[in-house]
Every structure is written in C-alpha cells, then in structure tokens.
Amino acid sequence: MAEHYKISAALVAEERSYMLKLDGYSRTKALVKTGECVSSAPFSVGGHRWAVIYYLNSIVCALYLVLDPAGAKDVKAKLTISVLDKNGEPVPSFSCTIPTHTFSRGVQHCVYSVSRADLEGSVHLRDDCLTVRCDVTVTEEICNEETKVPPSDLHCHLGDLLKNKDAADLTIQVGGQSFSAHRCVLAARSPVFKAELLGAMKENSGTPIEICDMEANVFKSLLHFIYTDKLPPVLESASNNGAGQLAMAGHLLVAADRYDIGRLKLICEEKLCNQIDSKMVATSLALAEQHGFHDLKEACLKFLAAPSNLEAMMASDGFEHLKSSCPTALKELIARILPPEQKAAKDLVMAI
Template structure:
C-alpha cells in the first residue's frame, strides 16, 4: 500500500501484486515491473518495483507519470505492507517525514546494479577460472566460488561432502554442451533465455532438467513458464512428463487445461 499527501490532501493507493513469488522468479536481477497508472491529487502516478535488487529486500519507487506537467509536485509519502485483513504491518511500514519533489517520469531515488554485467564479463574472460568441466565433448572453464554461490549442488560437488568424488576436469554426462553453456550463462549473469520460438521449446525442456539437477530454481521457473506458453498437441505429452518428473505444478496444470479443451483432445 502507498499513502501520500498531494497539495495537502491525504490520499492512498493500494497495489496488489498477484503471484508475487512467480513474478520474483521470472524477473531478472535489477529488472523492474510497473503498475498500471492511477490518478491521485489530479496527477497520474505509477509504482515501479524491483523484487530482485537483493536477496533480502525489494525496491519500490513512486513515479509521477503525468505528461506535460508544468510544475513540480510535492509529496510526503508512506509505504506499508498490508496483512490479509488489509491492515498495515508496523514492522514493514516506512513513513518519510520530509517532503519529496517529483518531476514527470523521475523516480524518487535509485541506483544501478552492475554486478551481473561484471560477472558476465568474468565468464567471457575466464580470468581466475579454477575448475574445468567436460560436457558433450567440449571443455568449459568456470569459477568454483561463483558456481557454489548460485547452486547448492555445485557447492556440494566443489566444496562439500561430494568433493572427494570429483576430480578436475569434472565430467558431466547426460547433458548437451549447449545446454550446459546456457546454464553457465544464467548462473553468471542471471539473464533468462531468449524469447522462445517453437524451435526453442526443446531447449527450454533441456534447460529445465539441468536447472532442476543443479538446484537453480529461478531458471527452472523461467523454463517452466516458457513451456507453459508453448503447449501444443506435438509437445503436450513431453511437457506433462517433464512436469511430473521435475515437480512443475504450473506446467502440469496448464497441460491438463490444454487437454480439457475438446478440440485439443
């Protein structure tokens, strides 16, 4: 919920984020989602939120969205998280005593997060790489600490109880080299796979299996979502099998919905 003063008028706006956990999983680190515009105090506003700025918090910005505004708008604002009864939770509320001056299309505050870009550069250069993988006849270099930070399975294999069973290079069977390359790209950059075409659905399925194998939950959810939007009579059986084998309830539900249509059946 958002409460604020415009021209000495006390007004509020409640923003409900449907499927927040799924939204958080699908949005890349540092990426924003924007609410539908709403009008308060004679001005149009939007709320921008970034659920993946950090593992422990999300960022919310209030934006003056009015076009052609010819003067600044002064606002005293308050952000609150509401419980199921619609009551603000005191520990999750923050009121700003100072008056904020808004200009059209300018957010209240913010910062740019370059960590994923920097790690992407590290993946390209491979400076300091300390582990090698053999996958599908190709060799891949990587950094143990990065993999361990992003995957509990890699952490166990490279630093934990499973370490004694693995050597260097690490041999990975039952996976294509292009799938492992895409997995590494996501681990370093948190960058989701490109928009899926019909030809890319097979890759989405392979990546889902890889993400489940290495406990990269966000990538798994992204692949699940891609598969959900490309269900047809040719791949429905395969998608349903993936949903069953890798615990993807959303994909399973969409497969059954597809089958529920007489024309599809």
C-alpha cells in the same frame, strides 16, 4: 531502469554558547516601556549572525532568537536557554531546549519564556544581575539533491569473468566440450554444486569434472544464468519463439532442477506453461510427469481437457513418446476428461 534517490546529509557546522548578562536588571526594566524589547549585541554561529531580543517589562519575560535578515536561506538550529546560578551552572527549572528548528531571517522566534514574578522571586537574580546562557548549534545541509543511480551492472562484471576466464579454477566437460568456471561462483549459486565442489564430495581441484546426460549448449546456457542471473539469448529473443526455444526451455528446466537453481526453474516452467500448443503439449506433459513439475503438468492437463486439443495432441509426434514413457500421465488425463457421473470408469482407468 535507473532509480532516483534524494540524497540528503546534515553536518553540524558549529556549536557556540553566548552569555547574556543583564547588569542593573531593575534599571533596565524601568527604562523599557511595556511591550518594548532590548536587543543583545550580534554574535556569529555557523557562519550566520544572530541576536537575542528580550522583553522584561511584561507579566512574562520572553527571549527571542533572531537571524540576521541579510542572506537568502533559512537556517536550521538547535537551542538551549539556561538561567545560570551563582556557580555559573544551568538551573534546570529555568532552562529549556528547543529541538532543531528552521529559523527564518528577520523573524523573531520565541525560544524561552518564564513568569516575571517567578524569575524576580528566585535566588538567581543576584545583586540585580541576571545571567542567561544561549547554546546554539547550527546544522547545514551539505547535499540535498535528487540523483540518478544507474541500474546494477553486477551481471555484466560476472558475465565478463565467465567470458574471459579470468582466474578460472575449474574445468567442466559436457558433451565433448570443455568449460572454464569458478568454483566459488558455482557454489554460491547452486547448493548442489556447493556440495560437490566445497563439501564432503569435493572434487579433485586438478581434475576436470565431467557432467553426463546433458548437452553442451544446455550447460552453456546454465552457466550464463548462474553468472548473470539472466536467460540466455536463445530464450530471450522474441524472434526465436518456436519449437527450438521451447525445447531449450525444457532442457534448461531439467538442468535447473538437477542443480537446484530455483529462480531459473520457475522462469523456465512459466515459459513452458505460457506457450503450450498441440505440437509440444505431449512432450511437456511427459517432461512434467518424469521430473515432478506440478505446475507444468496442471497446465498441460487443462489444455488437453478441450477435445480439439486432445485430438491434435494424439496426432502429434510426441504422443507415442508420452504413451511409452508416461502411461500414468495418460491414465490421469483420461480420468479427468471422463464425465463426473462415470466415477467407476475413472477408478477403473486409474487401477489399470
């Protein structure tokens, strides 16, 4: 399934400094009534028009930044206000910075305030003149939308690489059939293949590699998983859910264990655990005992704890194979189904 992501990126559109110089500070203050304001000339930053509105005739002198009401969108901006000294440098004690803030059009946003007494008593009000610098940085969101990202198709590309044999540098012979593969892919997916193909045991690159004790269709399924990280169709098909599928799962489990492909091993073992029946349980138990598949062994023993399942298993074709190949598994089974009070009998069985 495709995933949805909200992609949002911000771009600094423009940074600009605006100088607000109040010549005749006292005269301006005398002309403005308490509560009234004075507006600066408009200026442009980031494609938007702004103005500074200031109140002088109050206990607190306050400056407001106003965005031109024309237009539909709000604007994000960062602002630094500084009173300048005689050298034109910002005075730290009379400066402040407003972090990125959303300015709504036509709304007065207070960005600076200072005690009028402190301001008028400072040396920075020189010759009845005050200079304030406004550094405005406007940011614009260049992308803010939800997009649908398609699911990963890496397995398709690697599957095509296997199917088309493009740049294959390895030939493997299994059960009388030859398979073309890529040394680096096998090494990346299996530590055993890595040791054989790239390590001290590195195979001669010009000589076909022969794998014994494995059927060709099993190795083909193993390659399919190595390249695509997906089960072969024979194990994925819901219509093919019988003994043939379970047999393939068992063979593939052994192959995954042989080449230390952990994810495939877990998948195959879980499939066998979930599909235990009286016909296949003896075969599965023998497989688990011979290769040390603990979870599969436990699932089989629990299934056989029911008398009816045990009787059906003993009548199956796999029982004779279990007796001859895995007598220890049968002894453990007998010890488990004996009542707890028969501990001596259990010990005797395990000692035989």
